Amino acid sequence: MPTVAIAVVNERNSEEMRQGYVLPVRIGRGAACNIQLDPENRAISRLHVEILEENGRIVLLNRALNQNATMFHGRSLAANEKVALEIGDSFRIFDYELKVLAPSTLGLLHVDKGSLRPRAEHPLVPGGAILAYGDAHHLTVEPVARLDRIDTQKIAGRLALLFYFDGDQPTFAVLSNPEGLQVFLDRGLVQQDALYIQALDTIEIGDHRFEIHPVGEPAIVCENPSCQVLNHYDRGENCRLCGTRLFGATRIVRGKI
Known part of the structure; x- marks a missing residue:
């Protein structure tokens, strides 16, 4: 079971959370997500993104349908677009900055x-x-x-x-x-x-x-x-x-x- 650690910064109040997870990791406003973002922000999808393992690599899958909802390396991801993640990469969901950290050792x-x-x-x-x-x-x-x-x-x-x-x-x-x-x-x-x-x-x-x-x-x-x-x-x-x-x-x- 591949693992990864993720740091989440809420830039509205400067709160930070850092935690390890077993892949896949589901992120969104829904209560069933591993990382639940602001449940009152309807611009955030219930299941907004997933972090998965594919062929030994970590990938980010954008589940959000609305444009500019998920930013990666300065550009918005299209619906269902998938990008490779490296340790140290970060992505943004509205007021949240999420960074991929080293997995479990x-x-x-x-x-x-x-x-x-x-x-x-x-x-x-x-x-x-x-x-x-x-x-x-x-x-x-x-x-x-x-x-x-x-x-x-x-x-x-x-x-x-x-x-x-x-x-x-x-x-x-x-x-x-x-x-x-x-x-x-x-x-x-x-x-x-x-x-x-x-x-x-x-x-x-x-x-x-x-x-x-x-x-x-x-x-x-x-x-x-x-x-x-x-x-x-x-x-x-x-x-x-x-x-x-x-x-x-x-x-x-x-x-x-």
Whole structure:
């Protein structure tokens, strides 16, 4: 799942929002859009533009039918016109300036500690979050577009874990832990409810393991059947968790999100 980050500046009040998204991204005044612009401005279409992936490239598709509604590089886009977007490109929708930023570089891999089989993988993007909730044995893991939109009723009385960016720092937090389960970071007991994390950190709680990995970068998987955690590609020593000797033949690439 390709990801992208987008900065939105409302030039009427100088408000700025910066957030990461999984493509496609829908932008307009409609409530169903990923980025909702001024819902009272009828000149903005309900679905005004889409940012898509096509053949490995990011493209902007103009859905607006009215002329001069979408400006790109100083010219207005025609209805249904499609243009390629590069990191750093910007486009304008009336009072809104939108800029394309670098995509996610981190992924979150949810692993069953019993079988060590991956359950799910999600991009960890600035501005967004990943919420895991359930109990010691079963967790639902899902992306959250905005921290202020977490459904507190859904996680009430449950184990709830959150992965998000605190500014530029990837962060892990325990929102609730009614079972009092112990949390481990790289096999070390975690005492605090929130902490900064980095690539190739491993968090374990109950029957669950979460690995933070650099998206698309090579890594070495530990050959120990009871470990199998990712290690740095160029480490060339022992597994960071169990100490098993690492061998180059076990190199893989995970994280094609």
